Amino acid sequence: MTFPTTVYAIQHLAFEDLGSLEDVFYQLGFRVRYFEAGVDDLTQAMQYEGLTVILGGPVGVYENEDYPFLNEEISLLQQRLAQNLPTLGICLGAQLIAYASNAKVYPGHQKEIGWSQLQLTDTQDNILSTLKGYEVLHWHGDTFDLPENAVLLASSEVYPHQAFQIGKNILALQFHIEVAADSLEKWLIGHTCELQKAKINIPQLRQHNQKYAPDLENQAAIILKQYLQQIGAVASS
Template identity: 70%
Template sequence: MNSNFPKTIYAIQHLAFEDLGSLEDLFYQLGFRVRYFEAGIDDLKQAFEYEGLTIILGGPIGVYETDDYPFLIDEIRYLKQRLEKNLPTIGICLGAQLIAHALGAKVYAGHVKEIGWSGLDIRYVNNNILAPLADTAVLHWHGDTFDLPENATLLASSKIYSNQAFQVGQNILALQFHVEVAEDSLEKWLIGHTCELRKANISISHLREDNNKYAEGLTDKAEIIFKEYLKNIGLV
């Protein structure tokens, strides 16, 4: 294990029920502690200056909504500084959009909401960390998308949006989709996002059925991916 990296993982939440999900159990099994920070409530400077792994989680707001959510200004500034130092950072959904924005790429509203379980086109690049997700359905839940940052390696696409995941070196990983969702906790999402789901004419019962069908398999693949990531950065 790399002694330079502490054995606590920091996670920044933008919505109470969008947590680390199945990844939290994995981290505990591997001997890590987990500490959450609430965006908009907590001072995020400590989380972004942390030399260990910081994971930026999802949420329903856009990175460009700084007038309505001014805490994003500091969050983006701290994130830029973190990425310049190449500290280990993972972004999921909104977290991926924040990383893309901090690296100078454009983040903007997509032409359609992508919500539901479906597969990915895993790109043919050397040692693609997302290779285990070939032929595996993941949970998509976003309306915004982003351009690929300079010096980033595209890892995955979907039928709707070409930029679904990218990596910068070994330390920085951005995932537009959700690999962390746990089978037994999706109901929180269905309740919390009911207004968005009904406005987008998304079938809640169909989402629930697909969760029962695909979530367990996704959890198994997520474990492989995150163990590999932790290994690559010297944390396990």
């Protein structure tokens, strides 16, 4: 079977999109279709046999009383994971994968917002190995336990579980690999309340964005291509 050439992306916040990864998909011949969580019916995206990417957002997976759409999203995701369909989760997307895999997701002891290097796990063929020595963007307050059937790929100085993989098809990244250097100002504007509450130095964060984001874009492209090869979406080079 030929791998489907459209990528479905589930958004939880308008400005948290595929970022730099979108251009990589286009360069490789894929199209992108977005679904808005809480507005669109996610059934098609979750039952899709091609790649579905679940993006970030400010809500917690446990806030289902305030945001009832989470119940259906998690139920559909559980079915998707049971079928081992190719799924990439970023930030909230990673937390949803953890929760749907029967791991606990909960508020962390502190906000982790800013750029820092990952501590990569010494596991065979770690798909994140190209990030060694590079800064990545963290932007979350929740964390999660590692699902029983998952392989830990990375930690940070603040939280032990920053990335994991289940088999070859399921990849969960707590950090933001997708950020694009030319659009991070949207994040500073859109998340101003969170940044102020967490007492984040916004001018310094902007400076770090400008300094580190271009390199992360390059490394993200390498990782995405490796992941697409791994799931059989593109031929190995």
